[in-house]
Amino acid sequence: METPHPSPNAHNAGEAPRLSVTAPQGFRAAATAAGIKPSGKSDMALVVNDGPKDAAAAVFTRNRVKASPVKLSQAALADGALRAVLYNSGNANACNGAQGDADARESQALAAAALGVEPSEVAVCSTGLIGELLDMGKVRVGVEKLLPLLGDDEAQGEAAADAILTTDLVRKEAGYRGEGWTVGAMGKGVGMMAPSLATMLVCITTDAAATPQALDAALRKATKVTFDTVDIDGSTSTNDTVIVMANGASGVTPSQDELDRAIHAVCDSLARQMQADAEGVTKRVNITVTGTASDDDALNAARTLGRDSLFKCAMFGSDPNWGRTLAAVGMADAAMDPENIAVYFNGQPVCERSTGTPGARDVDLSGVDIDVRVDLGTGGPGTATVHTTDLSHDYVEINSAYSS
């Protein structure tokens, strides 16, 4: 069967090149198998910024139930400075109460001591099962093993990108080359994925010089139209964290526009890789809504459609079921003209003035990519795009057996 999973080495035209987090000057990384994952695969990673600058910014999950490492990293990022990020997969350290908070703090302190920096200069990110205590014996040994493995080779950046994966099938990296400066990035995320002004685990590094404020502006602008528009299953994680670190090692200070473009490029690339690798995915479904008074209305409608189980099952069945499309958007919190809705599948009109076109049921949706456009008929300029997937047997299989 044809699948949308990208080859780890695929590089589409116009897409950000795959560059590891060690591609920019002055960043080192390492990964190890600390035994947190029962599979024995690598499950801890460390990304270190060797300076000279330590500017950083981040966005976090908006879920009210936040994992211990999220709360700790929010505090660490408050001053816009960071020297390192410690990652573990296999355990989210979420909903573990005071012990979870203490374990996150100890992880942070261990990494800081090993690197000779202050704990507040280290962020901690965890991903995996919710509600199991971290085995701190394994974390202590893991941090010890990571230190001598730190290096600035591409292989070490790739190893770090591998170590943060959970049910992901492929490594996710992206990059951007400016004039005299570079951005590298890694990410993970394939389920419990409906970032809400935040996202999954992502680490972006750059040797450009930039203030924390410039980084923050670029990051928020980029995540709004990239990670925030990926909606695999409507579920927002307790651990979403995107961090960007800039050390100025290149000596280049890009303009805000250049910085925005670079950060957008790597976020967009990682978001598309996450969509393509989503749990159980057999189709990539990109939904664009137009014809609304505001972009917010369009986004609400696109999200409502992208979360509709019946629509997603139809996509799995390659079924051009525009009736379910109308039924779904009809419940969106968006002004619309119910008698003047148009739907296009892969560019072909299947519904005009809220009524099916001749031949609508014959549109071929057998390919891996399905493009859905819905015009809500108010004549307004609003538009938004959401990236989702189908709802398949494999999604049910993966998620009915995950924790047991």
Add this chain to the structure above:
Amino acid sequence: METPHPSPNAHNAGEAPRLSVTAPQGFRAAATAAGIKPSGKSDMALVVNDGPKDAAAAVFTRNRVKASPVKLSQAALADGALRAVLYNSGNANACNGAQGDADARESQALAAAALGVEPSEVAVCSTGLIGELLDMGKVRVGVEKLLPLLGDDEAQGEAAADAILTTDLVRKEAGYRGEGWTVGAMGKGVGMMAPSLATMLVCITTDAAATPQALDAALRKATKVTFDTVDIDGSTSTNDTVIVMANGASGVTPSQDELDRAIHAVCDSLARQMQADAEGVTKRVNITVTGTASDDDALNAARTLGRDSLFKCAMFGSDPNWGRTLAAVGMADAAMDPENIAVYFNGQPVCERSTGTPGARDVDLSGVDIDVRVDLGTGGPGTATVHTTDLSHDYVEINSAYSS
């Protein structure tokens, strides 16, 4: 495998008895196979109120995209009077534009002419595929066939209840016996089911005397806590319609309290039958949220959890995954104390103060009924219950192949 599908003749203690729409005095029904369903099963039904009174009330879908029969029946019900309801299954007559509206009007006029009443005294309800024109040749013959079949036997009421089914596996009827008066009811609905102050197709008949205002009050009170709390897949249909007709043939005028209790009893019974027969269901999951400032907050949180695909997959896998429960409610539009959430599965505490209890993962969820209680920890008096199901392979199978 044990399944939650009720036997058509099951009658649980405390549940409304199964009485067909012809159980009350002065109501006749009929059903026929008009050929609208490719299977050849019965697909048209007529329920007639022979008076003396013609009081009626109804609630309809809040979806902005409304089927032609919904718009027509809303107009017919405006004066609180109704003599008959014409049903068809196999075709929703939704999203068919002006032709759909004309076809609904012709169906209404055909039934009215056959019965010798005004078109405005007849409601029309359709259910089935969206976006295909009704075959009016078949509808015309169907109405002709229905007329001589009308009768007040239980068998005719049951035949009508069978004729409105689509992917439902079992007939759904309910009833209530007052002192000297009776309520009968039939319903259908197993997918595209998240009624929003409205519901699926339901017909309630009674020989009690009641004003349209009394019926309307009883119906709205009942649907709010019955059909509106069923949420199978978060999708709200274009065709939801619940109609109640009262003819006063018994000569009894129950108090508003008695009427409320009777209407609630039949709505509650039908809602539970719909949940038990939901598409692909292997588990009935009843979610109660407490500890919120308001009932609305509790309902928002219960709905958010009941619509979360990851939580529903865990239920399919009999997996006591309280972590996903917390992650889901953390995104609800409800005030909560994120550090003080408690979760109970089948009465057993699995999470207290937002942290797992010892043995939480060993709770047995292998049965058909799963009771989930979540306390959001604010100490407030708010509470609400939502009735949902698991997300199973069969749900995906049924809904990826439905229209093709």
